[in-house]
Amino acid sequence: MKINTQTVNFNADATLIDFLDNRVQKLEMFFDHIIDVDVFLKVENTSVKENKIAEFKVHVPKDSIVVKKQCKSFEEAIDTACEAVERGLVKWKEKRKS
Numbered sequence: 001m002k003i004n005t006q007t008v009n010f011n012a013d014a015t016l017i018d019f020l021d022n023r024v025q026k027l028e029m030f031f032d033h034i035i036d037v038d039v040f041l042k043v044e045n046t047s048v049k050e051n052k053i054a055e056f057k058v059h060v061p062k063d064s065i066v067v068k069k070q071c072k073s074f075e076e077a078i079d080t081a082c083e084a085v086e087r088g089l090v091k092w093k094e095k096r097k098s
Contacts, residue, residue: 001028002036009043016041016074023082027058030089035059041074054081058089065092 003024005017024037038057045051054077055068065088071077 001025001034003039004036005039005041007041009045010041012041012074019075020078023078027082027085027089030086031060031093033061034089035061041077044070052077054078056081056085058085060089060092063092065089 001024003021005012005020020039020041024039027034027037036059038059040053040055040057042053042055043051044053050070050072052072052074053068053070054074056066058065058067065085067081067084067088069077069081069084071080
């Protein structure tokens with residue numbers, strides 16, 4: 001599985017990238033044939049505290065799962081987005097079996 005990470009409006013430090021890589025690698029427990037994952041980390045310039053956005057595009061054979069979450073920190077946004085992707089992978093796998 002290939003992980004492509006892009007940051008918008010900020011520079012990510014190594015600890016955030018390591019956290020992201022470790023969390024995304026766990027997605028393979030739910031589905032083995034993930035082709036690649038595109039991750040976009042963005043900071044919106046608003047006065048709202050929840051201005052960190054994590055957007056995931058998970059490419060699986062003949063389909064893709066897109067999830068976008070907005071939270072107070074990137075770690076929280078990555079966690080909630082990965083949980084949503086996990087649910088999406090389980091749904092996609094069940095739909096594919098039937």
